[in-house]
Amino acid sequence: MKKMIFLAVITISLLTLNACDKVTYDTFSNVTGQVVDNATHEPIDGASVNLSPTGKSTFTGSDGYFDFQELEAQQYTITVQKTGYNTNRKTINAVAGETENITITLEKSN
Numbered sequence: 001m002k003k004m005i006f007l008a009v010i011t012i013s014l015l016t017l018n019a020c021d022k023v024t025y026d027t028f029s030n031v032t033g034q035v036v037d038n039a040t041h042e043p044i045d046g047a048s049v050n051l052s053p054t055g056k057s058t059f060t061g062s063d064g065y066f067d068f069q070e071l072e073a074q075q076y077t078i079t080v081q082k083t084g085y086n087t088n089r090k091t092i093n094a095v096a097g098e099t100e101n102i103t104i105t106l107e108k109s110n
Contacts, residue, residue, distance in 0.1 A: 029094035030071040033102040035064045035080050044106055047082040080104050 028035050037048045043064025050057045051068055054076070073096035081087045085106035092100050 025051045027073065027096050029073050029096055030099040031071060031076065031078070031092065031094055032099060033066055033078075033100070033104060034104060035060045035066065035082075035104050037085075038105040038107040041105075044082055044085070047080050047085075050079045050081075050108065052077050052079070055090065078102070080106060082106055085109055 031051070033049075035044045035049065036042060037044055043060070043062070045060060045064065047060045047064070047066075048057060049060060049066040051071075054068075054071065056068055058066050060105070070076045071094050074096050075091060075093050078090045079087060080089075087110050088104055088106055090102060090104055092102060094100055097108065
């Protein structure tokens with residue numbers, strides 16, 4: 001009888017432990033930002049935004065914003081180009097579980 005009670009207690013304990021929520025950690029980072037004109041600070045629509053070393057790229061919207069999701073936590077270089085503007089680069093450190101929000105300015109070319 002004592003063995004049956006002991007086995008029941010062990011079984012219930014194991015089932016209870018197995019049902020507990022497991023702690024999860026976010027291992028990814030997000031990078032968002034806005035591209036603006038250096039002189040006027042107005043958003044720049046349609047700028048090409050390249051992220052290396054991933055090779056991912058996107059274009060800014062009419063509000064000048066761009067977004068890269070679920071990136072490995074590491075250092076990245078963001079290169080922004082738009083016809084009529086000088087290319088600009090910015091290096092950032094993406095941290096796991098965080099969103100890096102940046103502003104990149106572009107200067108009109110001569």
